[in-house]
Amino acid sequence: MSTDVFLPQIARIEAVRDETPDTKTFALRFPAPQDSAAFRFHPGQFVELSVFGCGEAPFCIASSPTRPRTFETTIRRTGTLTDALHRLGPGEEVGIRGPFGNGFDVEAARGRDLLFVAGGIGLPPLRSLIWNVLDERESFQNVTILYGARTPVDLVYKDELKSWAATVGVDFHVTVDNATPGWTGSVGMVPVLFTKTTLRPETTLAYVCGPPIMIKFVVQDLFMRGFRDESVVSTLERMMQCGIGKCNHCAIGHRYVCRDGPVFNFKQIRELVE
């Protein structure tokens, strides 16, 4: 990292993959070897990505630190900056500051059963941890992945979903809110998948990420099924502009989502006073 906290490092787009009509995954790499060597991250951390001339915005790292050749971020086109980013292709340069935030506590997850519950574009931050777990599979117990999106076309990482479904030792289920012709899987919001799997509230760490309304219903359901506050983990979304706890956009009480988070368990979330 540069000594100046506002100075981005140049990263080059290596590959771009379409996930849905409005979402792409960008694989990035630092051309400068020293930048590349210095960039070490945990699953759940984020970067401030600059599209020069448009500014910068926070995006979670969607790839696993166990696969360090490039790092990936999955981005929906939803405003000026993401619109400009979606027009960029391989070889073009963006700016990166980070990684920022606390990330998931991978060490605390070793030896535990893990339940991942994702909604829509909430899968990318969990994907980083999922691949980390699958690449070190023997350190973890049961792995369950539940994923829901509005329609089949909104599912991201479609090829990877198939591979998770086929992986021995991974209990994978997917649902959509609204089926389209050709969809033969589950229909309904993510909590419908709880009936399709075995939940083990005493031994499981649950990771929940998705739109606020989805998080609300999923965690309510988990608590009803016996999960404790400490064992339900989420990653909060706020407008994190500086990434270093200075600009105050992401403050909740005296905590900063960009520094103290974005990963919190629900005991911590309840203690966020404002």
Place this chain on the structure above:
Amino acid sequence: MQLPVLMIRKSDVGPWLATLIAKAEVIAPERGLCGEVTFSKIHSPEQVLWDFENPLWPPKQFVLPQTDPIVRIQRSGDGIEIAPIYDDRRRILFNVRPCDAKGIAFLTRMHEADPPDASYLRRAANLTVISLACNKPCPLGFCICSDSGPFLNGGQDIQLTDLGEKYLVEIGSEKGEAAVADAMHLFGAVSEDEKAQRKVLESEARQRFGEQTCHFGSAMRRISTRRVDDALWERMSDWCLGCGGCNFICPTCYCFSVKDRGGDGAWTRCRTWDSCQYAAFTLEASGHNPRAERRERMKRRFFHKVSAQYYVRDGMTGCVGCGRCIKVCLGATDMPAVVAAIRQRAWHEH
């Protein structure tokens, strides 16, 4: 180390100021074209006001400009070049009031915190603050409630006190020493009587505060423990226009946004003042807004300024009692009014 206390005759202040103007950009209160008082760069000692109403704009813009260029971005050939932008100009803030000196100390402490903000700190490192103690409190000031005036008792570079024929010069830092070094012949020793006179002036000034008070204690307890009813925030927020004026004129407000300006392959990344009172402050690209309601934004502002959680982090309340928010607020939700309403658990319609 005991830093020196000196005195300077009023007739010698001009020559001293001339030495300062020769080596740095001197910013002082001066009379503007329409009679208003502003902090601006001065070119001659005569421009400096000594008896003045504190300007509506605090001097924070000289360490934290409203638009602050921080990174230069240049497309060159098929690559991008990036360089930080630093402002290393030497500046002296002259005749600022203790509240504003304290405001800058607050900002510096915040920007020093991990991770240090080089862009701010380089500017602050080149800044010397020479303040003028308030023998007479200003009508809307309540600095006495936040330990930011009417006199500073430590932490200053230099504090001047008007003793009638001369000024007492209390030097509190190496930067303060450097500011008198080139004009030592203008300064004299101070007598015990003069030191005693300063103490009397301070104590008299402390007695002269009027109706304007701001009892932070009980408001701090309630805000920090979430014991202010949402209904009260709701009622108060009806009187807030959400203009952000209180943020911009506040000596301790520092929230910012980052924007790229320019075009054609050359941009300047700028930090600009932002306001927690704007709905878009927390608006996310997804459309989700955690503080969509005005009452939530108002609650945020006062949590940041008055809560015990921030008091512990920053070592002081985020208010120096300058009274500017009282003057600028188009509604009635200035600091003393809100603190009083929280203490009394009732909002008095104005």
